[in-house]
Amino acid sequence: xxxxxxxxxxxxxxxxxxxxxxxxxxxxxxxxxxxxxxxxxxxxxxxxxxxxxxxxxxxxxxxxxxxxxxxxxxxxxxxxxxxxxxxxxxxxxxxxxxxxxxxxxxxxxxxxxxxxxxxxxxxxxxxxxxxxxxxxxxxxxxxxxxxxxxxxxxxxxxxxxxxxxxxxxxxxxxxxxxxxxxxxxxxxxxxxxxxxxxxxxxxxxxxxxxxxxxxxxxxxxxxxxxxxxxxxxxxxxxxxxxxxxxxxxxxxxxxxxxxxxxxxxxxxxxxxxxxxxxxxxxxxxxxxxxxxxxxxxxxxxxxxxxxxxxxxxxxxxxxxxxxxxxxxxxxxxxxxxxxxxxxxxxxxxxxxxxxxxxxxxxxxxxxxxxxxxxxxxxxxxxxxx
Numbered sequence: 001x002x003x004x005x006x007x008x009x010x011x012x013x014x015x016x017x018x019x020x021x022x023x024x025x026x027x028x029x030x031x032x033x034x035x036x037x038x039x040x041x042x043x044x045x046x047x048x049x050x051x052x053x054x055x056x057x058x059x060x061x062x063x064x065x066x067x068x069x070x071x072x073x074x075x076x077x078x079x080x081x082x083x084x085x086x087x088x089x090x091x092x093x094x095x096x097x098x099x100x101x102x103x104x105x106x107x108x109x110x111x112x113x114x115x116x117x118x119x120x121x122x123x124x125x126x127x128x129x130x131x132x133x134x135x136x137x138x139x140x141x142x143x144x145x146x147x148x149x150x151x152x153x154x155x156x157x158x159x160x161x162x163x164x165x166x167x168x169x170x171x172x173x174x175x176x177x178x179x180x181x182x183x184x185x186x187x188x189x190x191x192x193x194x195x196x197x198x199x200x201x202x203x204x205x206x207x208x209x210x211x212x213x214x215x216x217x218x219x220x221x222x223x224x225x226x227x228x229x230x231x232x233x234x235x236x237x238x239x240x241x242x243x244x245x246x247x248x249x250x251x252x253x254x255x256x257x258x259x260x261x262x263x264x265x266x267x268x269x270x271x272x273x274x275x276x277x278x279x280x281x282x283x284x285x286x287x288x289x290x291x292x293x294x295x296x297x298x299x300x301x302x303x304x305x306x307x308x309x310x311x312x313x314x315x316x317x318x319x320x321x322x323x324x325x326x327x328x329x330x331x332x333x334x335x336x337x338x339x340x341x342x343x344x345x346x347x348x349x350x351x352x353x354x355x356x357x358x359x360x361x362x363x364x365x366x367x368x369x370x371x372x373x374x375x376x377x378x379x380x381x382x383x384x385x
Contacts, residue, residue: 014351015370019361022200022225025313026274027365033229033270040266046258053265060272061227061235064208066217067196071237072246073260077199077224078106080234083254084222085110087236088193090245090252094159095137098152102143102170102327103163105197105222109134143167143326144175146182153190160193160220165210168200168359170327172316174309180216187219193242199224199234200359205312207275213311229267280364284313287371288362292317294375302382316359330357341381348377
């Protein structure tokens, strides 16, 4: 997948593994998506009322994602997580929230506690401007450590346990299936809602997201990125009895002027139609696994401590011997070496996330030739580090 011409200030070409941080699963400027958008644009950009395509995309999401019986669209993943946070508290009557160190759920005040993504990259412990009252009911557990969660929910006072079912904001960190299954059981026993933040993994690691891939169904799910086909979008959904708390069906208020706008819905519909075609996820798995295995092999041959992995169209690696199962493990990586590696790869036309704490993404537009060129560049750079 190449960024060409206007996509780069100097008109350079890059093999892109950022993919606008996940949404570009069909590649940049996909002809089918663009054609659908042009047709929708002729009818208007926003009406301040539900559109037919909002219902179409909602049904596609409900049919695909195991936990979702009703869904509400928003304008971003952050906004989806804000609505979800209010919802789980309204439904349970509890205020305490359990999240995981290094997991990122957008920049809302209540989530900026030991967050990943840019917060981790820049070394910020928390964010200035967030009042203590906004985070006093947010507590953090250790990813892949069920005992750390059990300690925080044992008093049955937590509204929800919220996590990235595959971490992408501390680098790529997969869960064990036993961890996810344990969370489901623990939440059931304590009356706590289980929330999967699938803004990154939704429709990327499987058509039905991580919950389909691992066979563990949460109570509530947040989504974004892929479901908007490159346009601003977010969504949260879940069990009908929970979602009926949201106005106008229930008393919990949340709204947005441009939520569910026809352009984002159109791009999302066409993107999901493309992903449903035979061979889409097989292509992502084949391309991505070959890419990450080639990078890891090149690094080890050059004498570097590296570890990493992939699931479908999502991947990552660390400059550490590993294994990496939580943020504390990821923090042992040689980030200075990663920075040099990233800059040298960019000089060779390979555009990767500029942080050890971000996952990478492939698309249906990536080819075997792209992977060959990337691995060749990686071998050259590893030898020079």
